[in-house]
Amino acid sequence: MNGDTTRSAPATLHDVAREAGVSLATASRSLNGSTRKVNEEYRQRVLAAAAKLDYSPNLSAQAVARGTTTTVALLVADIADPYFSQIAAGVVREADRERLIVTMAATDRDPERELELVRTLRGQRPRVMILAASRREGDPNNDALEAELRAFESSGGRVAFVSSADLPFRAVQLDNRAGAESLARELTELGYRRFAAVTGAEGIRTADERLAGFRAGLEAGGGTLERIVRPAFTRDGGYEGMRELIDGGLDGVELVFAANDVMAVGAMSALRDAGLTPGTDVAVAGYDDIPTVRDVTPPLTTVRIPLEEVGRRALRLALGEATSDEEAPVHTEVVLRESTPRRA
């Protein structure tokens, strides 16, 4: 269309104003100014000029002038993990609705790194910060993190956590305890009595809560938790954990509860690789209901969390736009599938 390859700077509001023959102020008001008080003719001239020059407002400049950005910062443990990527998808979708921009960072499950990232992200002066990376109980960095977030809040920022945080901030409550308890109860009702658990390192809040809930459910239902292994909170961790159980002798264990679905899926593969059939030789249950679990064999029993919704809620909560419904704990439910058949 135009062979112009010179390095031309993007049009500024100034250019638009000049092109339209109006003042900077008028141009600004026509293009953004919430309370419209601009002569329609001028307004049109400005719009035309903007279109002609392909004007796109410089968000950084707007941010410094307005003293507020349109950014939401999102922190997750691992972007490629379906648990987090679904939550992220929800955050991005809701942000989109609000015409906000999402910036994303990954902690790789390192609390130190998390703190560092929060510090860095603060430089963006985001409107809100959403922390979805899993929390660790009693981590030495927690105080510093809290201080950092407090400072962020006191300068007008909003914070929201995903999953019950021990820190005093808004949070999308997941109630892992109740979910795991229901799961355990239903499993005992199916006739299971002897259990093992594959969970994360002690201190990972999510893992601890789920295990505690599961325990409580077993107690109520008359089951016993015979063994616990604590590998990494990942697919490979699940695989290794199950291997460890098998190597140690699975004798008598009827069902293995993995503290999340990716671990459960890994655990099932470990069973198969050991020549055992999940669901038949040993039952398996997980937590989260990530999409994959419908496609493994047999389909996995788990506790469903509406992860996308969790992401959307986290944003609304942070923005202070959550309805009281949305402030209540997220509804979770046990989904029984063939990995835990009724016991004869």
Place this chain on the structure above:
Amino acid sequence: MNGDTTRSAPATLHDVAREAGVSLATASRSLNGSTRKVNEEYRQRVLAAAAKLDYSPNLSAQAVARGTTTTVALLVADIADPYFSQIAAGVVREADRERLIVTMAATDRDPERELELVRTLRGQRPRVMILAASRREGDPNNDALEAELRAFESSGGRVAFVSSADLPFRAVQLDNRAGAESLARELTELGYRRFAAVTGAEGIRTADERLAGFRAGLEAGGGTLERIVRPAFTRDGGYEGMRELIDGGLDGVELVFAANDVMAVGAMSALRDAGLTPGTDVAVAGYDDIPTVRDVTPPLTTVRIPLEEVGRRALRLALGEATSDEEAPVHTEVVLRESTPRRA
């Protein structure tokens, strides 16, 4: 620590300078200025003041002053899809190394929306823009998109695509054609002759290339492609596609090639739901090698793409820092698993 809950604005460079008893300029130089030429004593004073005030530079302000940001904008089709979330993880990791911040948006596979997002994202004046959302051949929006990206480039921005683009920009070359061709060849060598394909709508470049490559490989190996269905390019699409094949009568088809792994996984579930056993009754192959495919039963034969690396490369390419190795097409390889056993 400090009960101060007043809404205090974050410290500015000004505050730091005053606290340290030096000029704005000196404060700026001590905190950032590449070429250091600041008296060590002053420098220390500034650093101390910054720490005391918990100073964090306002990135927006830096951006307008410097005329350049530290942002990379990433566009994907669907954040929750493992293909994209792994690429995103790679981009974020590499960005992190370069101390860049990633902002992320999802096109939901809508070209119109993609164009719109590129326009919006331009406002951020990102250093680079990475487009990983799948391209559509001959889409009416393509010209507008190209114009938009050209404008972005001519104002100093850098663009990189993932997967061979028909658009004239840098791209991480995936060579879908060659990968699918090798796959088809190896499958014929395993003894398969009669094939069906579950792929995406005509025009989706990735789908088209993979199908074309597969065809070529079959031709060379003496196989025939007997049926093709074109559902959505998603897990559920794969499921439906396979259903359609089954309903239409699978007679004689020995292997179904799905144009990507998530579809393949859905297709396998459709088989099972129809009472058939993947790998035994009908073989299945996919493309991408997403993590899940090791955990389905039987494990899926596919073409491996190092997705994380693809993401990292996309950023390096955009930044102009790619080595010549990194500019070459990404290495892909066929991974034979049990979903395609050797035929007797």
Place this chain on the structure above:
DNA sequence: TTGAAAGCGATACCAT
């Protein structure tokens, strides 16, 4: 309503 001008927070040029 409109425009002139004073910021917003930071950088960088230009003297000193």
Place this chain on the structure above:
DNA sequence: ATGGTATCGCTTTCAA
């Protein structure tokens, strides 16, 4: 080396 100050692109107060 240091400080004063113009400048970046935009918003918003304040007069007119």
